Amino acid sequence: MSEKSAITSAEVAHLADLARIAMSEEELSSLTGDLNTILANVARVSEVATEDVPATSHPIPLSNVMREDVVGETLTAAEALAGAPAADGDKFVVPQILGED
Numbered sequence: 860m861s862e863k864s865a866i867t868s869a870e871v872a873h874l875a876d877l878a879r880i881a882m883s884e885e886e887l888s889s890l891t892g893d894l895n896t897i898l899a900n901v902a903r904v905s906e907v908a909t910e911d912v913p914a915t916s917h918p919i920p921l922s923n924v925m926r927e928d929v930v931g932e933t934l935t936a937a938e939a940l941a942g943a944p945a946a947d948g949d950k951f952v953v954p955q956i957l958g959e960d
Contacts, residue, residue, distance in 0.1 A: 866894045 868891045875882045882890070936949040945952035 866891055866898065 868887050871887050871891045871894065872882070875887070940946040940949065940951065943951050
């Protein structure tokens, strides 16, 4: 990575100020190093990526595996409500959580 593309502590401090994030000198120094490491890694990947290498999101091809949508047995309302702590007719009764009537 060239000196031109390196991120300085002053630039990180300026961005932190714009974002209204208070940072100590130690945090600025650490974040500056981390950002420069990220830039260096991106630059390395950019060097390797060529036109003859296709862009991919996965190293192996993926395909969707779908099963047939078949209607199966379902519970009746009575069966579904059999294990419920409280029921009103064919509906579950649950505790009120919003404090509204």
